Amino acid sequence: MGLFDGLGYILGTSNDANIDRSLRTLDDINSEASGVSSSNRKLYNDYYGQMQSMFGDNASKYGDAVSRLADAIENYGDFEYSGNVDDFLDPARNQRVAAAMSAIGNSAASGGNRFSSNYLDKVAAKQQSLASEEWREAYNRMMQDRNQQLSEWNTKQNKINNLGTLAGLYGNDRTALSDAIGNYYSNIANQNNADLEVASDIATNKANLNTQRSNGAGEALSGIGSVVSAIFG
Secondary structure, rough: OOOOOHHHHHHOOOOHHHHHHHHHHHHHHHHHHHHHHHHHHHHHHHHHHHHHHHHHHHHHHHHHHHHHHHHHHHOOOOOOOOOOOHOOOOHHHHHHHHHHHHHHHHHHHHHHHOHHHHHHHHHHHHHHHHHHHHHHHHHHHHHHHHHHHHHHHHHHHHHHHHHHHHHHHHHHHHHHHHHHHHHHHHHHHHHHHHHHHHHHHHHHHHHHHHHHHHOOOOOHHHHHHHHHHHHHH
């Protein structure tokens, strides 16, 4: 006789043999329900382990990745260049030019009319040319320095972008793991409720059977059908 074959004989009976058969059927149902519950819990635990394996390592790195990103943003803000041409003028050359011009000026002053105004104009023009050339060289050195600093800043910005991308990936895995954990606990809670419902239904039906035995009643045991439906759909 199969697991539920006795149900047809249970309905409408009042003798002890049929009540005993009903109690055994309930025990079989309870055993089957326990097996289903154990299988489900194993599946849920396997699922939880797989999610931890897939996302757990990266999810644990999320906090550190965000911290490193915040530090990089704070330390590598907008590009600012504070240099100017004066910082790159050659002091020694300026001194040499100034000394040469001073010597020419002193010679002109002591020589009276020995130096014509045309000659002095040419000297002044030469002085201006030297000053202009020095400024251009200083400007070029300044631009080289600025470009170097800009290149270094761009490298740091690329680092920030990479840190941001990494933190985003870790964040996605952290969210996926959080969702998986939520699903796991939801499934376990549902299984706990199902187990409790089965235990309650079986206990109620056993109590009814024992009451029927005591009273000698022949009421139909329709509650067993509801237990079977609850467990196996």
